[in-house]
Amino acid sequence: MHQSIEVDEKIFQDAVRFYGTVFNIPPLASKIYAYLLFDYEKVGITFDEFVEVLSASKSSVSTSISLLLNAQLIVDHSKMDERKRYFFINDEYKKIRFEKIVQKMQDELKLLDDLNTFKKVKDDGYNERIEAYKVLLNKNIKNIQESLNKL
Incomplete structure (x- = not known):
C-alpha cells in the first residue's frame, strides 16, 4: 500500500508535538491526527493505511482511533459499497x-x-x-x- 496523501516530514513532526501537547493525547494518536491534517482533499484515510504508514500494530492504531473519535477530534465515514471506514479531521x-x-x-x-x-x-x-x-x-x-x- 502507498500513502494516499503527500506529507512534509518536518511539518508532520511539528504537528505531532504540538497537537500531542495541546490535546494531551498519546504519541500515536497525535501522529494519526497530524497525518490527517495533510488530507486536504478530504478523501479520508483508512485504518490499514495508518497501520502501514505509521508502522504501528493494529491494536495500537485501533486504540488511538477510538480515543480520537471519543474526543471528537476525528470522524469516520463508510462508503455505501465498501466495508472500509475512512477517517477525517472533525471540522467542527x-x-x-x-x-x-x-x-x-x-x-x-x-x-x-x-x-x-x-x-x-x-x-x-x-x-x-x-x-x-x-x-x-x-x-x-x-x-x-x-x-x-x-x-
Missing part, C-alpha cells in the same frame, strides 16, 4: 473546543460567585483582584462567543 472540533473553553470559564465564574457568597470575612484587596479576574473572564467569554458565531 475547533468550535467544540472553544465551546468547552467557554463552559469552563462560565463554571469558574459561578464557583467564584459561590465562594464569595460563602466567604464570611470581607477583604477588599482580595475582592478587587477577584472582580478584575471576573471582568477578564467575562470579556474572554464574550470575545470567544462572538468569534464562534462567525464560524
Whole structure:
C-alpha cells in the first residue's frame, strides 16, 4: 500500500508535538491526527493505511482511533459499497473546543460567585483582584462567543 496523501516530514513532526501537547493525547494518536491534517482533499484515510504508514500494530492504531473519535477530534465515514471506514479531521472540533473553553470559564465564574457568597470575612484587596479576574473572564467569554458565531 502507498500513502494516499503527500506529507512534509518536518511539518508532520511539528504537528505531532504540538497537537500531542495541546490535546494531551498519546504519541500515536497525535501522529494519526497530524497525518490527517495533510488530507486536504478530504478523501479520508483508512485504518490499514495508518497501520502501514505509521508502522504501528493494529491494536495500537485501533486504540488511538477510538480515543480520537471519543474526543471528537476525528470522524469516520463508510462508503455505501465498501466495508472500509475512512477517517477525517472533525471540522467542527475547533468550535467544540472553544465551546468547552467557554463552559469552563462560565463554571469558574459561578464557583467564584459561590465562594464569595460563602466567604464570611470581607477583604477588599482580595475582592478587587477577584472582580478584575471576573471582568477578564467575562470579556474572554464574550470575545470567544462572538468569534464562534462567525464560524
